[in-house]
Amino acid sequence: MVTVTNLNKDGSLDIKYFDSKGLFTAIFIALITVEIYKYFTDHKLVIKMPEGVPDFVSRSFELITPTAFIAIFFISLRYLVSSLSGGMLLPEVIMKVLAPAIGSMDNLFVVWFVIMLRLMFWFFGIHSAVLSPVLSPIFVQYLAENIAAKEAGLPLPHFATGGVFSAFVNFTGSGVTMGLVLAMLFGKTKRYKKVAQVSLIPGLFGINEPILFGGPVILNPILFIPFVFGSSLISLMPLALMKYGFLAKPFFDPPYLPLFFEGFLTGFDWKAPFVQIVQLILSFLVYYPFFKVLEKEELKSEAESKKIHEIFTQEDNDILEDLELDF
Template sequence: MESKKESTFDKVEGFIRKTLVPIANKVDNNPYLTAIKKGMVVLTPALLLGSIAAIFPSIPEFIKAASVQNWFEQYGYIFSLLSKVSLGLVGLYAVLAIAYFLSEEWKLYTIGSMILSAIGFLLVSMDLDKDGNIIASYLDSKGLFAGIFISIICVSIYRFFTKHKLVIKMPEGVPDFVSSSFELITPTAAIGALFIMVRAITDALSGGVLLPQVIMNILAPAIGSLDSLWVIYFVLVLRLVFWFFGIHSAVLSPILSPIMVQYLSENLANHEAGQPLTHVVTGGTLSAFANFTGSGVTMGLVIAMLVSRSQRYKKVGAVGLLPSLFGINEPILFGVPIILNPVLMIPFIFGGAFVGMIPMIFMKLGLLNYPIFDPPYVPVFMEGFLTGFDWRSIPIQLLQIALSFGLYLPFFKVLERQELEQEKVVSANKDQSITQVISDEDEALLADLDF
């Protein structure tokens, strides 16, 4: 029976390695997706500032002191300004960041790539009112997906021009910054002409709707589906499948991160406007709840190991406890191990995904605040609280630990029994070796006495 199980697991492992692993490797090595992944991470400071801007104006509701009320009446505009320069420009920041990383990958003039991408993005994302004043409605998260495409297109055009020597070359001896600036002239003209035509065509076909909104309308079904509990569970399972086979779940970041950035931005905008929040999936919820104590919510397994009769597992549990309190469970993933361990495949992948989404179920039921903050690297419980500033996250996460323990325990008992049997064999062999050594020494002593 055991061999049949192992055979089935080997087949599953072989299938995964033939299908998912090559895809993951291609994603990880793709320059476009890598640039998107890195670019989304760079947005973290802007999102933090936006969260602070949304949270601080609520202070007068809790502190009724006249001095506090007066200060916010006089200087409260600062937080609105902070929101505008952080969340209000997150689409533009994404364009600049992606262009930076993509130009680095292709060894292009970095600042030039960023400027060209910004020009292309602004040409299709900005509008003018009747007085000629700029309307920058789509420089925020609504322009995020348009910005991703445009930055890739602009840097690709720049690369094409430099690769095929369609740029102006200055004589030797001219300073590099001057020479690089002249190289930008022809690709700038091409990008300007291209996106002016795109703008004109979009206006004609959509009746004046800007390109970012057109792209959002097209992607709306796919983007909106991530808030479905069934889709959340599927995504969490997929992330854990990658982890189980030794592939970092960051391979999904180019797809998930832009959506989560947009979700957080929309939640913050609604919070600032006093409107109901609509999204449960953000970087904060993924880190604080889905990855609570590490991918697969492995704290229950850590507790099971700490009370284990196996000395080896006790040591692994002790080593993994402190990192788990900061959401780091690599010592558990590789120390137990969980990775490629058929006994723990079901609780880690399917059980870990379910326990990880429990707080999101509570959000949907109205029993936990929706996320408005992505906490930066803080311990468990504090991270969950800061995500939505709701004390109810603490008992919910205690429930996660209890469910995790109950989920992993029966499967861990199988590993523990195997380990204890192995320890007995090792101990018996050691005793036998000691006995043999003593026996040899006795024979040598008797031989000396006979002599």
């Protein structure tokens, strides 16, 4: 707390950085605190009590030296930052440094790049949550600013929040894969039909690991273009509509909900479900021609397997006939 607040003239605490604007500072302090505590523990720079002392008492004494150092460190850092920056607090300095990165998320091209980066991670089997430490604090700040603007009756400034990414960017799962599920469901091959049947219900709730790993989409070169490039544009479309005022900007992050409910609740705009229907249609159109290539290969493979099975079956029958003749 000592790094993010000042005393007002009336003696009260200035708490303007206790909200989302102080989130990056909290992350920064938490990381440093853990590393300091780990260093003191690894190098045994703690007060050790005799063996007869109860564990809870011993652990309390072990915390004294790292806690004292952490307090002194951040108090010193606070006054060092203040003296070098002309009285600014650490959150103010951090926000000024991160301002270009935070502000860039209001740019559609930057958001498109972020969406494609997330899909690239997924394509190579890496969960897109690896980007959450960077994106989540920005989304929380944007949501808080949108809520404040909504309460003040002002235009909402931001279109990118965690709720929007969950409802529209990850519509039916990362890569908007419901179009691929539907293509498989009405396909001609047994394997893809079974994968689609397993993937359909989870996809309605934005869970698409069954199709990502069962299709598979992961590391499938045929599906790289629709998954990374095609679906990123489909995901970006609602955000573009928000930016230019055709769709309400978000002021609420709803929990995981079935299709259309989550999108509606982000901004309580009746047009949101219709936008998601368009996303669904576009998803099917983007994935369908690439799925037909997969289906053609699968049908060819099934035909070859059937032919091999018939050959072996015939050979087995011939062997059985020969054995019967011998007897």
